[in-house]
Amino acid sequence: MELDPAGRGRPRRAGRPAHRGRVGGAAPAAQGERGTEAGQRDPQGRVRVFRGGTRPDPATVAKLVEQLRGRFGVEFVLRVLGVASSTYHGWVARQAAPSRREREDRAITAEIADIHIASGRTYGSPRVHQILRRRGVRVSRKRVGRLMRQAGL
Template sequence: MTLVNELRDRFGVEPVLRVLNVAPSTYYGWLAQAANPCVRRREDAELAVEIAEIHDVSGGTYGSPRVHAMLRRQGRQVGRKRVERLMRTAGLQGAFLRKKWRIPSTRSNPKATPAPDLVNRQFTAAAPNRLWVADATRIPCG
């Protein structure tokens, strides 16, 4: 219906609906719902804002079970699956440690200049205590 809304000034509503094989009542019903949404949709919009705030406060780590628990503690009677649906719609996801999703240990500044290579990639030393090299790119923590 958004496509019809975008093309209606150029081609008109009826020809676009005819090409898409959509009844005009469907389009005008969609417009009426957009202008005056039902109570459930308005509540969902308000709840989505609260869910996003809880998710942001948690640093993006809370998934739907924890967000649901926080809402319950705040006195909001809402279903867990409704929270899941609203989080999915908003593109919010909790942190989980699996192979595909990692929290970077360091957020590097792309504008920062890298440290100079003082040994010119020569990692062998002529004598002990002449060259010290370390790599602290990832330090696992509990």
């Protein structure tokens, strides 16, 4: 029994490139011109406000929209930026009034700080959680840990 010679997968038909018509990378540099170094970006020909492939921060989008809304209008600016209007309007609405969870987090954080200070700053999240449960506050141990981290306790 004979085995096929070792290779890198299925054989290709002669004369056909492996990429099947897809073009990868930028065009080579012109004669006498230096190309872009490895790991460096090539901004020529790109007119984008945000990096491609990343989702823009809603706060950044909102600031930009606020600056340009007088001249161009909100919907036009959002269309040019490629941001859904529901994303922008939802973010603006959330900034106007804190959510129920944010209000609860503030109240629980104040109570956590009181317990932590009363303990001489020695109690960690498990013990603080235990005391909160005794006081009748329904909260998870992980939430207590998160709030303590955010408050720097």
